Amino acid sequence: MDSLLFTATTGASRVLKAQHVRSNNLSNADTAGFRADMERVKSIPLQGSGFDGRTMVVTNSAATRFDSGDVVKTGRALDIAIMGEGYISVQTPAGNEAYTRAGNIKVNELGAMSINGFPVIGDNGPMVLPEFQKVEISERGRVSVIPPGGGAEVEVGTLKLVKPERNQLQKESDSLLHSLDGQPFAADATVNLAPEHIEGSNVSAIDELLSVMSLTRNFEMQIRMMKTAETLAQSGNKLMSAS
Numbered sequence: 001m002d003s004l005l006f007t008a009t010t011g012a013s014r015v016l017k018a019q020h021v022r023s024n025n026l027s028n029a030d031t032a033g034f035r036a037d038m039e040r041v042k043s044i045p046l047q048g049s050g051f052d053g054r055t056m057v058v059t060n061s062a063a064t065r066f067d068s069g070d071v072v073k074t075g076r077a078l079d080i081a082i083m084g085e086g087y088i089s090v091q092t093p094a095g096n097e098a099y100t101r102a103g104n105i106k107v108n109e110l111g112a113m114s115i116n117g118f119p120v121i122g123d124n125g126p127m128v129l130p131e132f133q134k135v136e137i138s139e140r141g142r143v144s145v146i147p148p149g150g151g152a153e154v155e156v157g158t159l160k161l162v163k164p165e166r167n168q169l170q171k172e173s174d175s176l177l178h179s180l181d182g183q184p185f186a187a188d189a190t191v192n193l194a195p196e197h198i199e200g201s202n203v204s205a206i207d208e209l210l211s212v213m214s215l216t217r218n219f220e221m222q223i224r225m226m227k228t229a230e231t232l233a234q235s236g237n238k239l240m241s242a243s
Contacts, residue, residue, distance in 0.1 A: 008225035033102030034201035069200040086191035089160035090118035097184040098176035122157040161191035
């Protein structure tokens with residue numbers, strides 16, 4: 001009875017954590033550049049006297065899917081999508097460097113470029129544009145502007161684009177990818193952009209919804225197992241008291 005209750009409890013706990021991961025994926029199905037998370041679990045037999053009949057489910061840190069999302073044309077000059085491998089460098093509130101595939105760049109009233117509130121990093125630090133009439137980002141990440149009133153095009157700087165190996169990255173709670181050792185990666189001139197395009201999330205809403213439904217049924221099964229364990233325990237107590 002103890003083994004049954006323990007197995008059901010740890011299984012239900014694992015399902016709740018998996019539901020959280022899948023629900024977060026679903027909520028970001030329309031978030032530009034979002035990379036879906038995957039739960040990772042491991043079964044560990046518990047040692048004890050006699051036969052080892054108890055197994056605990058341990059949830060490891062979530063893994064990240066790195067496959068690309070769909071790229072769509074927006075016609076917006078500040079939208080960019082990375083073609084193939086690579087990432088855009090941004091700055092965290094702590095001043096560290098992080099990476100994203102989201103290319104929905106915004107410019108505030110001071111000319112600072114940002115993605116989802118994180119400053120975009122160029123070859124000389126965070127990118128800040130002068131006043132401009134028109135802005136253009138090339139396939140290699142060079143940012144140029146035409147001053148107000150027209151005139152010759154002025155090159156402002158180049159976005160820092162990197163291409164590390166996937167096993168050198170980890171996703172953190174800010175939804176950005178960070179270097180495993182905390183050191184920034186060097187710029188990679190081979191990364192290509194698609195100007196006026198945006199890459200969507202790599203989340204499949206249908207797959208995630210089916211997973212949520214399956215996990216819900218799994219959780220209900222674990223609860224039924226707990227109730228069964230309780231019923232068996234009550235029956236055992238009655239037999240003990242009768243004797």
